[in-house]
Amino acid sequence: MNEPNQAQERVERLLKASGPGGPSEALKARVITAAKAAWHQGPGEVPWQVPVWRLAVSAAAAGIIIAFGNHLGDFARSGAQAGVAVAAETANPELEELAEMVYGPSRSRLGTKHRRTTGVNDTTLREKVERIEQILDEMDSNGIQAQPAPGGGRSRLLRYQRCLGSYS
Amino acid sequence: MSLLEKHPADESIRAALAGGDPAAVELLWDRYACDLLALLQSILCSRHDAEDVLQTLFVRIVQKRRALAKARCLDAYVYRMARNEAATYVRGRRRRDGRKARSDGWLVPRESDRRRYDLTEQMQVALNRLPRRQREVVVLKTYRDKTFAEIGRLLGVSLNTAASRYRYGMERLRGLLKDAES
Numbered sequence: 001m002n003e004p005n006q007a008q009e010r011v012e013r014l015l016k017a018s019g020p021g022g023p024s025e026a027l028k029a030r031v032i033t034a035a036k037a038a039w040h041q042g043p044g045e046v047p048w049q050v051p052v053w054r055l056a057v058s059a060a061a062a063g064i065i066i067a068f069g070n071h072l073g074d075f076a077r078s079g080a081q082a083g084v085a086v087a088a089e090t091a092n093p094e095l096e097e098l099a100e101m102v103y104g105p106s107r108s109r110l111g112t113k114h115r116r117t118t119g120v121n122d123t124t125l126r127e128k129v130e131r132i133e134q135i136l137d138e139m140d141s142n143g144i145q146a147q148p149a150p151g152g153g154r155s156r157l158l159r160y161q162r163c164l165g166s167y168s
Numbered sequence: 169m170s171l172l173e174k175h176p177a178d179e180s181i182r183a184a185l186a187g188g189d190p191a192a193v194e195l196l197w198d199r200y201a202c203d204l205l206a207l208l209q210s211i212l213c214s215r216h217d218a219e220d221v222l223q224t225l226f227v228r229i230v231q232k233r234r235a236l237a238k239a240r241c242l243d244a245y246v247y248r249m250a251r252n253e254a255a256t257y258v259r260g261r262r263r264r265d266g267r268k269a270r271s272d273g274w275l276v277p278r279e280s281d282r283r284r285y286d287l288t289e290q291m292q293v294a295l296n297r298l299p300r301r302q303r304e305v306v307v308l309k310t311y312r313d314k315t316f317a318e319i320g321r322l323l324g325v326s327l328n329t330a331a332s333r334y335r336y337g338m339e340r341l342r343g344l345l346k347d348a349e350s
Contacts, residue, residue, distance in 0.1 A: 007342050008338050011338055011341050011342050011345065012310060014291060014345065015306070015310045015311075015341075016278075016310060016311075017277065017279075017284060017287055017291075018275045018276060018277045018278060018284070018287065018288035018291055018292075019276065019278065019310075020205070020206045020209045020210070020215075020274055020276070020307065020311055021205075021215060021274070021275075021276045022202050022205065023201045023202060023205050023219075027222070027223075028197060028201065030223060031197065031226045032193055032194065032197060032226075034223050034226065034227050035193045035196075035226040035227055035229070036190055036193055036230075038227040038230040038231055039190050039193065039230045043230075043234055
């Protein structure tokens with residue numbers, strides 16, 4: 001027999017030399033008297049209505065908490081979006097729609113923030129576009145040909161911008 | 169007796185509980201008192217506290233007799249109730265006495281001579297220092313002669329877990345007793 005087993009047997013022998021005391025007659029009489037007294041009082045189990053009632057109260061409390069949370073969230077959001085509404089009125093509705101479609105509310109918030117800092121409204125933008133169109137029409141009617149770009153990466157708009165200066 | 173086979177005493181207890189017969193209390197006592205007192209002493213490390221909890225447990229069993237009569241494993245249900253009552257008692261004791269663990273004599277020597285008393289005291293100190301789960305298994309296996317399968321079923325753990333707890337407990341006891349000797 002190997003050493004660990006011998007050691008375990010020794011511990012078991014030592015353990016068995018003593019043991020937890022058994023119940024005394026006095027304890028038996030005490031416990032049985034108490035248990036029989038409880039027996040005559042009837043079963044102390046809760047009727048089925050009690051857990052159902054507790055469940056209903058819990059559900060109602062949860063509903064109230066959720067409704068209150070929603071209300072609080074709406075209230076906080078309406079306060080935070082007070083400035084956004086002004087920006088949204090001045091922004092181009094098509095751009096606004098695009099931003100919201102692709103990226104959702106966070107992108108929309110970023111977009112409106114950016115628009116507020118640039119300060120360009122749709123009337124100004126429309127006027128500028130009309131003016132560019134007018135310039136392009138005049139250039140076409142005057143027979144000005146667009147020259148090829150000297151290097152890659154330069155847009156036509158830059159060349160027209162040079163022309164724009166002469167008309168302003 | 170196989171694990172699925174029901175103890176004959178449990179069937180008569182179940183019948184008495186279901187039939188509203190107060191003799192069920194005596195039947196319960198005869199079947200479970202020794203085992204439960206040993207288990208409670210191993211959990212609480214105190215004979216006095218274990219006796220108090222045993223009384224509370226029997227009252228609770230009587231109050232829940234309808235549920236007990238319908239229990240699939242009567243013995244496991246009773247053991248679970250005992251462990252829950254002990255846990256409740258320990259929480260209350262902690263509130264009253266603080267975190268300090270309380271223990272009084274709960275091991276008694278088989279033979280009464282001076283040397284045995286010293287050894288018993290030494291064993292009790294070592295057992296008190298074991299983790300509760302290991303102590304439960306060691307006590308049920310060593311003093312109540314339960315198999316690991318029975319212990320596993322009664323404590324709601326697998327056979328292997330019960331065996332591991334016993335092995336770790338014995339290893340730790342060996343170390344503790346070696347320290348005490350040196």
